[in-house]
Amino acid sequence: MTLTIPAVPDLPAGHVVTADEMNQLSSAATFLLGKPVVHVHDGTGGYAFASPMLCWDTKDFDTDGMWSSGNKDRLTVQTPGWYKFWAGLTTNGNGSSVEFFMRSTTGSNNPQGSGVNSTSNWEAAVVASAASPFTSMTVAGIWPYYLYAGDFLTVRASTVSGAAANTYITGVSPSYFAMEWVSS
């Protein structure tokens, strides 16, 4: 479901504007009003902290087909561009020290070729709590690499010390993962 990146026409002085050019401008506005955005969350809880996290079992909204029930560990770009992302992991790990980071992996449309992993970005860490108030690590930012159709982002977590941590959803805001197209 790749959306078409709008081509904004050049309109020099003296130029007689055509209907096609006006419709190109309209298409640009339509694209921006309906740009790719996706939000998924952990609707079950109890997922082990892993690399990558497999907890994105519930789609809240997805305007560009970036989430797939067959690949619940990732959000896959359908429309190339620069993307803003948000992610958070909520846990009730019993005093465990936990961390996670974000990573992108290239697809076949990326000039680097497929399967190239980015460096780790936006690492978060916390000492988890087994009682309320629970703990949640969050990160957000604009991804530092231009993403091509087929590239995907994953959330990669681990338990650094203490008992293995799991995700938790009861009475708290659940773990979440979201992306928004920002620019071509």
Next chain:
Amino acid sequence: MAIIPAVPSFASNDSSLANLQSLSYAVSFLVDMSVRPIWHLYTGSTHAVTANTVTTESFPLVVYDNDLVSDGTGVTIQTAGYYAVETALDFLYSAGTSQRTMAWFQLTAGANNPNLTNGTTKLFGGEGLTASNFTTEDLAMCPADICPYALYPGDQLRVQYNSDTACTRETNLNNSYISGRFTPNFTGRMVRPV
């Protein structure tokens, strides 16, 4: 309430001023923060936090709020859409103690939300931290998320938190570089219409 633009299509030799104005408004909605819903609220007061009690923060002061969503506590949505939100909070941490604090956003559905029953509450965008063995300083957090539900006029968004230790939610006191150095705020913007 902002008007969601209807993007026109143009026919050959189209001289419709209405179509041009519709396109102009769509562009304004996309690029002009005085048209598209966006807000920045803050509080200039401190707040005494009771241990193990969920607190709803109030942001009574407005930097900008072009869609009049501020309701004195958080926001009441006026224009349907998907919204991204952020908040920044700082809590005074007492030296030598272990202190856990979690903050999140709460959505309460209003009567116009077709997907959630009126009064339904949903939590999202939580961030929680643990501090221990520090000197006296602030525990600061900046939760951010896109609300996982499309929002409709009358839906309310709140910032809430819970700490296992009685403390003070700080504001900018200008008296230390490690404590009370920023003003708690609650910002949001429409990401796209429904």
